[in-house]
Amino acid sequence: MIVFDGVEKRFGDNVVLSDLDFTVAPGEHVTLIGPSGSGKTTILRLLMCLESVNAGTIRVAGRYLSHMEKGGTLVPADEKHSREVRKRIGMVFQQFNLFPNMTVRGNLIEAPTRVLGLPKDEANARAEELLDLVGLRERIDEHPSRLSGGQQQRVAIARALAMRPDVLLLDEVTSALDPELVAGVLALLRDIGETTDITILCVTHEMGFARDFSHRVMMFDGGQVIEDAPPERLFSEPEHPRTKEFLKAVLSRG
Amino acid sequence: MDNIGTFLSVLAQGLPETLIATVGGIVLTILLSFAAGLALLAPSRPLRVISRIYVEGLRGTSEVVQLFWLFFALPVLVGFEIVPIWGGVLVLGLNHGAYGAEIVRGAIQSVPRAQYEGALALSLSPAQRMFRVILPQAVVEMIPPFNNLFIQLLKSTSILSFVFISEITRQATQILVPRFNPQVLQIFLLLLLVYLVLSLLITAGMRALERVASARLGRGPSPGAKRLASTGGQG
Numbered sequence: 139m140i141v142f143d144g145v146e147k148r149f150g151d152n153v154v155l156s157d158l159d160f161t162v163a164p165g166e167h168v169t170l171i172g173p174s175g176s177g178k179t180t181i182l183r184l185l186m187c188l189e190s191v192n193a194g195t196i197r198v199a200g201r202y203l204s205h206m207e208k209g210g211t212l213v214p215a216d217e218k219h220s221r222e223v224r225k226r227i228g229m230v231f232q233q234f235n236l237f238p239n240m241t242v243r244g245n246l247i248e249a250p251t252r253v254l255g256l257p258k259d260e261a262n263a264r265a266e267e268l269l270d271l272v273g274l275r276e277r278i279d280e281h282p283s284r285l286s287g288g289q290q291q292r293v294a295i296a297r298a299l300a301m302r303p304d305v306l307l308l309d310e311v312t313s314a315l316d317p318e319l320v321a322g323v324l325a326l327l328r329d330i331g332e333t334t335d336i337t338i339l340c341v342t343h344e345m346g347f348a349r350d351f352s353h354r355v356m357m358f359d360g361g362q363v364i365e366d367a368p369p370e371r372l373f374s375e376p377e378h379p380r381t382k383e384f385l386k387a388v389l390s391r392g
Numbered sequence: 393m394d395n396i397g398t399f400l401s402v403l404a405q406g407l408p409e410t411l412i413a414t415v416g417g418i419v420l421t422i423l424l425s426f427a428a429g430l431a432l433l434a435p436s437r438p439l440r441v442i443s444r445i446y447v448e449g450l451r452g453t454s455e456v457v458q459l460f461w462l463f464f465a466l467p468v469l470v471g472f473e474i475v476p477i478w479g480g481v482l483v484l485g486l487n488h489g490a491y492g493a494e495i496v497r498g499a500i501q502s503v504p505r506a507q508y509e510g511a512l513a514l515s516l517s518p519a520q521r522m523f524r525v526i527l528p529q530a531v532v533e534m535i536p537p538f539n540n541l542f543i544q545l546l547k548s549t550s551i552l553s554f555v556f557i558s559e560i561t562r563q564a565t566q567i568l569v570p571r572f573n574p575q576v577l578q579i580f581l582l583l584l585l586v587y588l589v590l591s592l593l594i595t596a597g598m599r600a601l602e603r604v605a606s607a608r609l610g611r612g613p614s615p616g617a618k619r620l621a622s623t624g625g626q627g
Contacts, residue, residue: 186513217518225515235510238609239528248524249514281610301514 139164139305139337140185144194147180147361154180155361158194164304165335169348169369172358173384178341182307185339186229187220198223199304225253228298229307232314234290236282242269242293243278246300254301261300268296272326288319292326299330306330308340320344327351345388349373357381395572399582406563407586413480413549413559414590418542420485421492425538428489429496430522443493450490456551459483463555480552488545495537499530532605539598543591550587560586 140162147155154177162168170178183189184196185203195212196204205212206219215223236245246265250256256264269275272292274285282290291311298306308327312320324347331338331351342348348355348369355372357365357380365378376382431443450458462483467473474482503526511521553562564583569576 186509188509188512221515221517224513227513229513231506231510231513233506235506235513237507237510237525237529238611239525249516252520252524253515253517283610297514 139166139199140339141197142181142194143197145184145191145196146193147177147184147189148192153361155184158362160356160363160366162337162339164337166354167331167338167340167352168354168356169340169342169352170356170358171342171345171348171384171388176358177361178358179309182229182309182339182341185224185227185305185307187215187224190214199226225301226304227307228301228303228305229309230291230294230298230311232310234282234287234294234314236290236294236297238282241279241281242274242285245282245293245297249297250300264300265296268299269293271299271329272296286319287315288322291315291319291323295323295326295330303336305337305339308338308342310341310343312342312344324351343388345373345385357384359384395575396578396582399568399572399579402563402567403560403583403586406558406560409477409552409557409559410546410549410590412477413484413552413557414542414546416478416481417484417488417545417549420481421488421541421545422538424485424489425492425496428493429500432493432497433500435518447490447493450487455483455487455548456554458487459551459555476552476555476557480549480555480557484545484548487548488541491541491544492538495534495541496530499533499537500526502533503529529609532602532609532611535598535602535605539595542594542598546590546594547587 142158142160145155145158146153154175158177158181170181172178180189184191185198187203191204194204195202201223202212202215203220203223204215206215207213237248240248243262243265246268247256247258247261250261250264251258266275266278269278272295274289274292274296277285277289277293282293285293291314295311311327312323315323324344327340327347328351330336340348340352350369352369355367355369356363357372357376357378359380365372365376365381367377372381373385376385428443428446431439432447434440434443459480462474462479463476500522507525507529508521511525516524549559550561552559553565556562558566560583564579568579572579
């Protein structure tokens with residue numbers, strides 16, 4: 139579903155990702171872990187086209203995301219091409235990024251009606267169904283600012299799902315939440331993971347969640363994947379010394 | 393003080409011109425502010441350059457001289473005279489639109505980048521991102537500085553007296569002062585009060601607008617009101 143091929147990303151002289159190759163299969167749940175600055179969030183941002191690659195290519199569902207084919211050669215993707223490919227990709231952010239100028243309903247129907255061209259009643263039905271799923275149906279006509287952080291994040295998840303994505307990117311979605319609200323959001327994500335076949339890439343510091351949610355965990359350090367294994371193995375018998383060190387530091391925190 | 397009634401009625405005769413210039417100027421200011429402000433942020437370089445030339449050119453030269461140029465130099469150049477009041481509206485609008493463009497640009501840039509990213513992650517097009525997500529949030533931030541700008545514009549209408557437009561300042565200086573010279577103190581005090589009342593009307597309107605706009609973003613009225621009060625003293 140997702141193929142990174144020799145991807146390099148630099149910010150000025152700072153190399154964040156170098157010669158990175160990995161593949162994610164359809165329906166797979168992959169968690170990216172690693173110290174801050176290791177490039178894991180950058181991977182999600184590249185997939186969402188919030189950043190562009192300096193070298194290498196990214197393919198999603200067989201199509202180039204970072205590039206497009208023009209006269210037999212690959213050229214950097216233009217706005218139209220990348221918008222077409224990333225329609226299949228949804229993202230949930232650490233800070234929710236709900237639109238404050240719209241109600242919960244407006245947030246949920248905006249992109250389905252304007253980007254996918256869904257009729258309004260269909261988009262509304264989809265919004266109601268998704269709010270049922272996240273348990274916020276009765277808040278549909280309220281402003282996002284009236285909701286708690288956990289509720290806002292659940293709306294943001296519903297908003298991403300309203301586009302019926304094939305790929306969902308979760309960028310530290312519980313990091314900005316009060317501790318007592320984290321469990322509800324994680325339970326919702328487990329539910330989505332079990333009931334859909336969406337491919338999910340997740341950056342998180344919740345190691346317990348990473349362990350039982352993901353099929354695979356990739357440990358990043360210095361812009362490279364240094365360990366890539368099923369969670370049972372990576373968490374109980376990490377091979378790389380940096381992974382051991384990292385897990386020790388994260389797990390002792392609480 | 394027994395001439396107050398006469399003073400007021402003579403000033404009132406100039407009120408329509410002052411109001412047309414103010415309202416017309418505000419409408420033109422808003423149009424130009426948004427057009428030039430958006431152009432300042434456009435991906436197209438020529439558009440940004442044109443807009444920048446407009447802003448710097450109009451903002452950096454004297455409003456009075458611009459007015460003289462339009463009224464006394466342009467007719468020589470192109471051979472026709474503009475209807476005075478519309479010439480006045482044009483200069484006021486062009487001038488304040490240049491300031492307004494920076495207000496629009498600044499407010500758009502103050503919307504958190506996260507909002508742009510959220511819109512992009514939903515595959516909204518660049519135009520949809522701007523007009524559906526960014527601009528509606530930016531407008532709330534624009535209201536207090538626009539309130540200042542509109543009050544400045546109102547006060548600037550007095551320069552139209554230089555080009556023979558019978559607005560309230562010209563009514564005072566050309567009709568009242570020659571006739572009631574000993575009472576010049578009261579005449580100008582009254583004139584100042586008329587401007588004050590008009591500017592308070594503008595502020596009241598803008599505050600109402602800000603309350604509505606804040607409510608649409610789900611914000612309480614108090615922080616907005618506080619912000620408005622703290623920016624009201626300029627100029």
